[in-house]
Amino acid sequence: MPFRDVRADFPILTREAREGGRLTYLDSAATSHQPADVLRAQEEFVRLHYGAVGRGAHLLAEEATEAFEAARSAVAGFVGAGEGEIVWTGNATAAINLVASGMGAASQGIGGSESRGFALGAGDEIVVTESEHHANIIPWQVLARRTGAALRWIPVDDVGHLVLDGLDSIVNERTKVMAFQHASNVTGLIHPVGRLVDRARAVGALTVLDACQSVPHLPVDFAALGVDFAGFSGHKMLGPTGIGALYGRRGLLDALPPSVYGGSTIKTVTMTETTWLGAPARFEAGSQPVVQAIGLAAAARYLSALGMTQVAAHDERLANRLRTGVSSIEGVRLLGPIGGGSDPVLGLAAFTVEGVHPHDVGQVLDDAGIAVRVGHHCAQPLHARLGAQSSTRASAQVYTSDDDIDRLLEALSGVRRYFAPKGAS
Amino acid sequence: MPFRDVRADFPILTREAREGGRLTYLDSAATSHQPADVLRAQEEFVRLHYGAVGRGAHLLAEEATEAFEAARSAVAGFVGAGEGEIVWTGNATAAINLVASGMGAASQGIGGSESRGFALGAGDEIVVTESEHHANIIPWQVLARRTGAALRWIPVDDVGHLVLDGLDSIVNERTKVMAFQHASNVTGLIHPVGRLVDRARAVGALTVLDACQSVPHLPVDFAALGVDFAGFSGHKMLGPTGIGALYGRRGLLDALPPSVYGGSTIKTVTMTETTWLGAPARFEAGSQPVVQAIGLAAAARYLSALGMTQVAAHDERLANRLRTGVSSIEGVRLLGPIGGGSDPVLGLAAFTVEGVHPHDVGQVLDDAGIAVRVGHHCAQPLHARLGAQSSTRASAQVYTSDDDIDRLLEALSGVRRYFAPKGAS
Amino acid sequence: MSGLEQMYQQVIIDHARERHGFGLDSPAGARIGESHQVNPVCGDEIRLRVALDGERIAGVTWEGHGCSISQASVSVLHDLIEGTTLDEASELSSAFRALMDLRGDPPDPEIDDMLGDGSAFVGVGRYPARIKCALLGWMALKDALIQAQKETR
C-alpha cells in the first residue's frame, strides 16, 4: 500500500450490497465517492459562511467570496494553473464545450477583433482522435458544421494506441485546434501528450486536453504539459457533482469570447451593447456552484494529502493486477493492452466476455456485490474501432484494494458458466 | 404569521453578525439559505445511494437514477410541468441561454429540419423588456448578432412598470421570440404574464419566462401561464447552488437543438455524425448535478409543506411592511411603486439614499448585522431608466420576520446622519 | 430464488439463444411497418417489422443485437403477438408493461396466463435499469404498428 487504507474515509463503502455483504465499488471512472472530509467542508460552509459571491458588501457575502476564490486557488494549484486560469463549469463536458462554442462565437464575429485568433472558416481544420469520449468529439463536429472547417482525426490501432505515423500530415498548417484526451476511459491508455503538443505548436494550433480521467489519478501540471486548454470534472476526483473546471492559459482565456451570457460577466450593459470582463469572470455567467467549489477544493486537498505520486503508484499497481487478471480469464477480452511501464495505463479495465452481453455480465457481477459499468462508455467510435459494440468496465480509485480486484476476477471467472446452456455445465 | 416561525430550520441564521449579535439576513433575492432538511436529503443520498445516473446496471447506479428522476418529477410537479418538460441546468442563466443558443444553433442549420421553427434571420425580431436581468438581455443581444435579427424591447415607465401601450407594435408578425421576467429583482413588480403571452400567441412568437424571482415566492404553474419556456434557479428557492432548471413544452423541447454536446445526449455517434435523443436527455450533456437535484427536490418539498399560497401571503405581507417603511424614511427613494393589491410586488425593496452611495449604505447596515445587497443587481438598463446608477436592496424569504424588517428600517433611518458632515450633526 | 435467478430464468436464457422471429421478412400483400430502436446506454439496437393483414398482425420479424433480456423479450414478443388482432396486441403490450411495474411481485394469475413465457420477465421488474432492455422490442412494436397503419394497402 502506498498509503494507509482509506476505505474508512468513505461513508458509502460501508453500506451493504444488493444481496447483502460487502460492496465492491469498481465504477470510479464513471463517478467516484466523496470522503467524509469533503462532505464536511461543504456542510460547514453552508451552515456558517454561505452568501452571494462577488457582489455583496455584507459579512456572509464577504466570507463566501473569500472561500470561493480560495477554492479556485487551491484547485489551480492542484493542476499547475496560475491566477485567472481556472474557470468553474458544470463538468468536464461543459469545459470542453466552452472552448468549442467560444471558437464558434469568435467565428461569427462575437468577441470582436481580440477574438479573431479563435475564428475558424472553410479551409481550416480541427483535429481530434478516434479514442475520444463523446464529450471531446461532438462539440468539434458541431464547430466544424458551424464554421465550414473540416474535422480530422488521429486513428487508433487494433489495440487502442494512437497511430502517430501520419501525425505530421493530419496536424498541418491548416490545423487551428487539436483536441485530445490525456487518458482513455476505455483502454486506460495514457497518451503521449508531449508529442502531440509539440506537433500542435509547430503548426501554431491550439491544444485542448480532456483531462477528465488523468486529474483524479496522476500528478497533472497543465503548465508543464504545455496545453492551451484543459477540462476536468469534480465528481471523478472525490469531489461533488455539479462542478468541473476549464484551465486556459491566461492570455488566451481573456480573449476567448464567452458563449453563456448573464450576470457577473460584464463591465457594462445597455439594451444594445455589452462589454465583458476578463477571465475567469467572463465565462461564469450567473450564480456559481459555490458550495461545490468548496467541496472540489477539499477533494484536491484530500488527494494532495495522500500525495499524487502515491495515488498514481497505487493506481498503477491496481492497473497491473486488474488488467493482468482480466486478460488471463478464458473467454474474456481486455480492450487495450495490458500495459504498464513504457505503455502506461490507468487502473481500469474494459472487457468483453465471449457469448455474454456486457449488460448481463454487469448484472451477474452486481449480484456478487460488485459495481461495474456497462455500455459504450460514451466512446462509440473507439468501441467500433476495437470491434466491440459495448463492454463492461471495472475501474479503481484510492479506496480500491487488491481484495476488490480479486473479488471481481473471481466473479468474472464464473460469468460464462452462468449463461452456458444448462445441460453443458 | 401564515406559518410557524421557520427560522430555526435554517442553521446559518443562528450564527453571529459581524460585530456580534443577531444576523438579519435580507439578501435572499441574491441567494437564499438551505434548511436542515435540504442539507440532510443531500447528505443522506451521498452517504447511502450515490452512483452514476442513467448508465449503470449496478445497485447504486440504479438507486441514484431512480432518486434523480424522482427529483425531476418532484420539481416538475412543483412548477406545473409534465414528464420530459424539465431539463436540469447549472442555474437560471444557463436555462435562458440554452433556449437562446439553441435558436442560434437552429439558425445555423444544426438540428436539421425539425429545428427549423427555431431559426431566426434578418427581418425577424426578438423582444425583451427594459426591466430584465442581464441574464435575459445579453443572450438575446448575442442571438440577434448571430442571426441578423433585430432586438426590440418593451420600455419601462418612471416608476418601473412595463409600458404596454405600444405592445401591439413592438410584438408583431416579425417577432419570433419574446423573453421577459415574471417578477423584477429590482422593483419587485410582478408582471402581467397573461397579457404578454396572449400577444405573443397572437403573432405566433415563442415565449421565454425568467421565473427566477417568482418560483421561490409564488405558486407558479408554467402550463397554466401558457409560456413556452421558463428558467429558474435552485439557490434562490432554499435549494443548493449549482443547479437550475429549464421548463419547456414537450413538443418544443424535443425539437430545440442542443448547444452543449457530450455523453448521455445521443443515440449514436460516429466520427462524422451524431444523432440526438429527445428531451430532456439531449440537453443534459455529461455527468449531471445529481446531488443538487436531490437537494432541489427537497427544497420544493419543504416549500410545498409550508404551502406556496401561505408563502406568497407571507411574502406579500413583508413586502408591504418593507416597502411602506422604506419609502417613508426621509431622503430614501424606493425604486418601483410601494405596490400591493392590484399592483403586486415581491417582498423586496431596492432603494437609494440621498447623498450616500449604496456601497456605503450597505456597509453601515452590515455593521448593524443586516445583510443587504448593493450594486446594480445585474439590471443596469433598468437602473439607468430609473435614474439610479446602483442601489441597495433588502429582500425576504420564508425565514424573514417582521422583526428583521424593523431592524432594517431602524438602521436605515440612521444612515444619512452617519455620513453627514460631522459639524452638522 | 435470488433476484438474479428470478431474472435469468431458463426460459429467458433459452429465448435469448433461440430468438424466435429473427430475420426480417415482408410478406407480399400485407401492410408493412418497421421501427428501429436504440438503447443509448449500450448502443443495443432492434429493427422490428410487422405485417398487417387487415386488423390481424400476420407477421412479426426482427433483427438486431443486445443483452439476453432484450433479445429474449423480442423473441417472446414474436410468439405472443404474431397472429393476434391489433386490440389483442395492445392488451398484451399493456400487460407486459404492467408486469415490469410489479418490482418482482407475481402477477395476477390471469395476466400470468395471458403472457405465457412473457411472465418469466417478472424478475426484471426488480432491476429498473433493465426494464428498458425488456421494453426495447415492445417500443419498436408500438411504433411499427403505427407505421403499418399509416400504410395504404
Add this chain to the structure above:
Amino acid sequence: MSGLEQMYQQVIIDHARERHGFGLDSPAGARIGESHQVNPVCGDEIRLRVALDGERIAGVTWEGHGCSISQASVSVLHDLIEGTTLDEASELSSAFRALMDLRGDPPDPEIDDMLGDGSAFVGVGRYPARIKCALLGWMALKDALIQAQKETR
C-alpha cells in the same frame, strides 16, 4: 473603535466630499495617459488622466462617481502622486496596496509617514469587498502611466 469607524475615518469622509483633482485636465506639452476603470458590481467608474513631464508626473486629474471609499481614495491619490517621479509613484502605489493586505492592522511607521492621508484607508483592509473600491483609482493610475509612457512627446 468599531470596524466601521476605523474604515470611515473623518479624513476619508472629507476627501470623498472634497475630491482633490476632480475635473480632467491636459496640460500642453506633457505626455498624456488616460484610463477608464469600472467596478462591475456597482457600475462605479473612474476616468483618470496623468500628465508626464519627463520622469515627473506633472498632473493627476480625474472624473467619475462611486462610493466614499473609491472617491476618497482617488482624491488622496491625487495629493500623493502629483509631482512625484515615476519611481516614487510606483513605490507609493505598492505601499498603498500593501496597506490593504494588512486586514486592519496598523502599518509600519515608515509606511504610515509615506502614505500620509492614505494611511487612513487601513480600515478598508478588514472588508475584502471594499478593497476593490479603494484600489479602483490606483488601478487607473497604473494603466494611465503605461499609456502615457507609450506617448512619444
